[in-house]
Amino acid sequence: MDGLLINTEDIYTLVTNEILTEYGKGPLTWDLKVQLQGLPGPEACRKVLDHFQLPVTPQEFDRKNIELQCKMWPKCSFLPGALDLIRYLHSKNIPIALCTSSAKHKFEGKTSHLKHGFELFDAIVTGDDPRIPPGRGKPFPDIWLVGLKELNNKFKANIQPEECLIFEDGVPGVTAAKAAGGYVVWIPHPDAYDVLGDTDAILDGKGELISSLVHLDKAKFGL
Known part of the structure; x- marks a missing residue:
């Protein structure tokens, strides 16, 4: 669904970069992004935390993600075709x-x-x-x-x-x-x-x- 039918992969990137900026990290680039696509949320979260060595628990990172994502979901749309x-x-x-x-x-x-x-x-x-x-x-x-x-x-x-x-x-x-x-x-x-x-x-x-x-x-x- 994400990135195939609807443009939510771009939204994921925007939200992740916003959180990374809070910690002076980032941006999320495609060499890591391709490893995250399609993974269950907890696994993707662990990869991001490990890669950027963020001083935050998976639960806190997920909470921030959900809060920002929920504001963005109404803006997502179908991809061409x-x-x-x-x-x-x-x-x-x-x-x-x-x-x-x-x-x-x-x-x-x-x-x-x-x-x-x-x-x-x-x-x-x-x-x-x-x-x-x-x-x-x-x-x-x-x-x-x-x-x-x-x-x-x-x-x-x-x-x-x-x-x-x-x-x-x-x-x-x-x-x-x-x-x-x-x-x-x-x-x-x-x-x-x-x-x-x-x-x-x-x-x-x-x-x-x-x-x-x-x-x-x-x-x-x-x-």
Whole structure:
């Protein structure tokens, strides 16, 4: 969701930099940012605290984050091509699941004003779903497999992982998607390219990279 469907990755960066400035640290640059994308909140928090050696507890950092983020969420919006793709897949009765590392309360804060798009998903799995064991967030595949199980239950189907397209923007998510067995469509943030390294090696023949959802070749996948 974040950075793929809606522009919340940019908001995360703004908020983190505001907090870092309080301690004379920062800014958050993309060499670290790419390691945070798609991670569950507590893991991302620990990486930031360790990297910048902040004199603050994870609980205090999270409190500051939530306070600032809540002011920003109403400003987030769909990224180019995202809403059109959701509407298209829904209109074709193609099963679609949203699997986000965001906890449920953050998901609701980010999407309450965007229900016209998110209500079209057949299944929504958040990072705090009890079916995802502790420590098994992205880059592990569990969240995607839970999402697929939800789709199969709803449609009384037996869709296999290799029949699925998984859309991701971050490296941990790409790793999780490959481990789940799906074909990855990777849309990195425009500012991330300089620090991604060998994207072909990351994909390992199990997906492809495009610059925007606007450029998705739906006919290629029979959509």
